[in-house]
Amino acid sequence: MKKLLVTLSLLISLSNAGTLGIQEHLGETVDTSLTFLDEEGKSVTLKKLMNGKPTILTLNYFRCAGICTPQLNELAKAIGRLDLAENTDYKVVTISFAEDEPFQLAAAKRKTMVQSIKRGYVTDAWRFAIGENNSSHILSKQVGFVFEKTVTEQGKVDYIHGAALMILSPDGKITRYLNGVEQLPFDIKMALTEASDGTVGPTVAKMVEYCFSYDPKGRTYIFMWEKMVAVFMTTVMIGFFIYLIRQGRKEDDREVVKRDD
Numbered sequence: 001m002k003k004l005l006v007t008l009s010l011l012i013s014l015s016n017a018g019t020l021g022i023q024e025h026l027g028e029t030v031d032t033s034l035t036f037l038d039e040e041g042k043s044v045t046l047k048k049l050m051n052g053k054p055t056i057l058t059l060n061y062f063r064c065a066g067i068c069t070p071q072l073n074e075l076a077k078a079i080g081r082l083d084l085a086e087n088t089d090y091k092v093v094t095i096s097f098a099e100d101e102p103f104q105l106a107a108a109k110r111k112t113m114v115q116s117i118k119r120g121y122v123t124d125a126w127r128f129a130i131g132e133n134n135s136s137h138i139l140s141k142q143v144g145f146v147f148e149k150t151v152t153e154q155g156k157v158d159y160i161h162g163a164a165l166m167i168l169s170p171d172g173k174i175t176r177y178l179n180g181v182e183q184l185p186f187d188i189k190m191a192l193t194e195a196s197d198g199t200v201g202p203t204v205a206k207m208v209e210y211c212f213s214y215d216p217k218g219r220t221y222i223f224m225w226e227k228m229v230a231v232f233m234t235t236v237m238i239g240f241f242i243y244l245i246r247q248g249r250k251e252d253d254r255e256v257v258k259r260d261d
Contacts, residue, residue, distance in 0.1 A: 021162045023144035025174050027200045030142045032172040036095060036129035039107035046093070046139070049127045050168065053091045054195035056188065057166040059136070059145045061098035061159060062105040062128075071163045071181045072113055079126075080117040081185045086125035090192045097140050097147060098159065099131040106130055143174060167191040169198040176201045 032047035049055075058075065060068040072094065084090055094113075096106065106128035114123050131137065140147065147161035165183060167176040175198065176191040194201050 021146055022164045022177060022179060023146055024177055024203060025142065025144045026177070026203075028142070028174055030139060030168065030172045030174065034135040034139055035132050036135055037103045037106075037132050038127065038129050039103060039110055041103040043132060044129065046172070049093045049129065050091055050170065050172070051087075052170050053087075053089070054170060054192045055090065055168040056092045056192070057143065057168055058092075058094045058164075059097050059140055059143070059147075059161075059166075060094055061096045062101050062109045063098070064159070067161075067163045067181055072109070073116065074182045075165070076113050076116045077118075078183050078185045078188055080119055080121070082189055083185070084189055084192060087122045089196075090125075092126040094126070094128045095136050095139065096128075096130045097136045097145070097161075098157075099134070099136055100157075101130050103130055165191075167195045169195045171198070173198055173200070175199060177203045179203065 030046070032045060032050065034046050035043050036046065036049070038044045038049070056075070056079075058071065060072065062068070075092070079086065079092065086092075094106075094109070110123070110126060110128040113128075114121055114126060131139075143166045145161070145164070145166070147159050150158045150160060152158070163179070163181050165178040165188070166174060167178065169175050173195075175195040178187060178191060191201065
């Protein structure tokens with residue numbers, strides 16, 4: 001049954017290809033020469049933000065009241081318990097894909113996140129930036145972070161998007177995706193350790209991405225009942241089919257025994 005569920009989840013993943021979410025580009029290398037505006041409004045390359053370290057990359061927008069803030073809060077909790085030395089063993093880079101946001105928001109968000117970490121933390125280890133000359137959109141495409149801009153009748157701009165940590169090697173190779181809002185410190189540590197020597201790791205538990213969808217009106221994740229019901233019904237049908245095959249085999253065995261007698 002476990003193998004069956006895994007197979008079904010993969011089928012669902014394939015059926016969602018080309019839609020919003022995370023389209024993985026494992027093993028590919030991002031352009032580290034892309035420039036961004038840092039917390040002080042200064043132009044800086046991604047290479048400088050990473051500073052030659054394995055890097056946790058997140059793409060968010062700082063006005064987001066939906067999954068962005070919970071994701072960053074959970075990341076702050078996780079790195080607060082991470083058994084690695086920030087700025088030495090790894091860096092964290094959070095970039096806004098909404099390029100109309102001012103750099104002051106990046107500075108304010110970094111201050112809030114760093115202060116929420118329940119231990120002494122090197123502030124410069126977690127960098128916040130916004131795009132410059134479409135750089136955040138270019139980076140989004142390179143890591144497969146697909147989002148959609150929406151505008152209400154009142155002119156309010158919002159975005160439909162997913163949540164994931166992209167792990168980059170020191171030279172910018174995408175080595176791991178950690179999907180969802182919450183991550184275990186152990187998983188992050190292992191991903192960073194592998195990234196330090198450029199080892200590409202598979203993504204685990206992708207089902208979460210397809211069980212939930214972002215609701216731009218409610219600004220929250222909503223459960224995708226239709227997909228889960230479809231998975232359940234398909235599982236029942238396959239299970240029933242397997243049952244019929246086994247029953248048929250038992251009947252054949254009985255007929256063989258009767259003939260032998």
